Amino acid sequence: MSRVYDRVALIGLGLIASSMFWAIKRAGLAGEVTGYARSEATRDTARRIGLCDRVCDSAAEAAEGADLVVLCVPVGAMGAVAAEIAPVLKRGATVSDVGSVKRHVIDAVSPYIPEGVHFVPAHPLAGTEHSGPESGFAELFDNRWCLLVPVAGSDPAAVARLRDFWEGIGSNVDEMEADHHDLVLAVTSHVPHAIAYTMVGVADHLRRVTESEVIKYSAAGFRDFTRIAASDPTMWRDVFLTNKEATLDILGRFAEELFVLQRAIRMGDEKYLFDYFTRTRAIRRGIIQAGQDTAAPDFGRSKVKP
Numbered sequence: 431m432s433r434v435y436d437r438v439a440l441i442g443l444g445l446i447a448s449s450m451f452w453a454i455k456r457a458g459l460a461g462e463v464t465g466y467a468r469s470e471a472t473r474d475t476a477r478r479i480g481l482c483d484r485v486c487d488s489a490a491e492a493a494e495g496a497d498l499v500v501l502c503v504p505v506g507a508m509g510a511v512a513a514e515i516a517p518v519l520k521r522g523a524t525v526s527d528v529g530s531v532k533r534h535v536i537d538a539v540s541p542y543i544p545e546g547v548h549f550v551p552a553h554p555l556a557g558t559e560h561s562g563p564e565s566g567f568a569e570l571f572d573n574r575w576c577l578l579v580p581v582a583g584s585d586p587a588a589v590a591r592l593r594d595f596w597e598g599i600g601s602n603v604d605e606m607e608a609d610h611h612d613l614v615l616a617v618t619s620h621v622p623h624a625i626a627y628t629m630v631g632v633a634d635h636l637r638r639v640t641e642s643e644v645i646k647y648s649a650a651g652f653r654d655f656t657r658i659a660a661s662d663p664t665m666w667r668d669v670f671l672t673n674k675e676a677t678l679d680i681l682g683r684f685a686e687e688l689f690v691l692q693r694a695i696r697m698g699d700e701k702y703l704f705d706y707f708t709r710t711r712a713i714r715r716g717i718i719q720a721g722q723d724t725a726a727p728d729f730g731r732s733k734v735k736p
C-alpha cells in the first residue's frame with residue numbers, strides 16, 4: 431500500500447490516534463502526520479516516543495494544510511474541536527472522526543464544516559481498555575471492521591479515498607447509516623460495557639468479598655468484566671450520554687430478558703435454561719466462524735518506528 435494522503439492530522443493523541451499513527455507508518459499511507467493533544471504532558475510524551483512527525487501546540491496548527499483531519503477525541507468533545515479547526519481547513523480536505531457514536535458526532539460537527547471540505551465520519555470497531563498516547567500499536571485494526579458513515583451529500587471520491595486509507599491501516603471497511611450504526615453498536619458494544627461496569631460495581635458493593643475472594647478467585651467471566659470496566663471513564667460517559675436513546679432501548683430489553691431468566695432459575699425451569707444457553711452458544715460459534723472473535727485479544731504488538 432502506498433500514500434493515500436500527503437498530510438494527515440490526528441487531533442487527540444490517545445489509544446486510537448497512536449495506533450493509527452503506527453499503522454499509517456507501517457503502510458506508508460501519508461507523507462507527513464501531524465498531531466495535537468490538549469495536555470502539554472501528552473504532547474511531551476508524544477514527542478518523546480516519536481508519535482507523529484510533528485506535534486503541534488494547537489489543533490488549528492495541526493489541521494492547517496492537512497488533506498485528512500481525523501478527530502480522535504471523546505465523542506462529547508468533537509463539536510468544540512471541529513469549531514477550533516474550521517477556519518484553517520484546506521479546500522478539498524476531508525474531515526473524519528473515530529467516535530463510538532455517530533448521530534451525535536454528525537450533528538455536532540457538521541455545522542462547522544466549511545464549503546468545499548468533505549466530512550466522512552468513521553468508526554473503527556477495535557480497541558482495548560487502555561488509553562493515552564503510549565497505549566497504541568500498529569496491529570490494533572488488522573482484520574477488524576471500520577464503518578464509514580457518509581452524511582447526506584458526502585462526495586463519493588472522498589469516501590472512496592478514506593476507504594483506501596482504512597484498508598491500508600489493515601481494516602475491512604463497510605458503510606452504514608448513522609442511526610442504524612448507533613443501534614447496532616448499542617447492542618454489540620455500549621450495553622455490554624454498561625453491564626460490565628454494573629457487574630464490577632455490584633462486586634465492589636460487596637466489599638467484604640472484593641477485598642478478598644473476588645479478586646483472588648476471579649475466574650474468566652468476572653475477569654473479562656473487570657477488563658472492560660477499566661475502560662476510559664470520560665470516553666464511556668460520553669458514549670452513554672450521546673447514544674442515550676438506543677442504549678436505554680437495549681438496556682430495557684436486557685432487563686426484561688434478565689427477569690425471565692431470574693424466574694426460570696427460581697422455578698427450576700431446566701428446559702428454558704438449557705434451550706436459552708444452547709441458542710446463545712450458537713451465536714458465539716457464529717462469531718468465531720465469521721472470524722470476528724474479539725475475546726482475549728492476542729495482538730503481536732509493535733510500534734513501527736518511522
Ligand SMILES: NC(=O)C1=CN([C@@H]2O[C@H](COP(=O)(O)OP(=O)(O)OC[C@H]3O[C@@H](n4cnc5c(N)ncnc54)[C@H](O)[C@@H]3O)[C@@H](O)[C@H]2O)C=CC1
Binds near residue numbers: 441510511555
Ligand atoms: N478506546 C477504544 O476502544 C475505542 C475508542 N473509540 C473512540 O475513539 C475516540 C478516542 O478514544 P481513545 O483514543 O480510546 O481515547 P484516549 O482517552 O486514549 O484519548 C483521547 C485523547 O483526546 C484528548 N482529549 C480529550 N478531550 C479533549 C478535548 N476537549 N480537546 C482536545 N483533546 C481532547 C485526550 O487528552 C486524549 O489525548 C473516542 O471518541 C472513542 O469513542 C473508537 C473505537 C475504540
Ligand SMILES: O=C(O)C(=O)Cc1ccc(O)cc1
Binds near residue numbers: 555559
Ligand atoms: O476493549 C473492548 O473490548 C472493546 O469493546 C473496544 C471498543 C470500544 C469502543 C468501540 O467503539 C469499539 C471497540
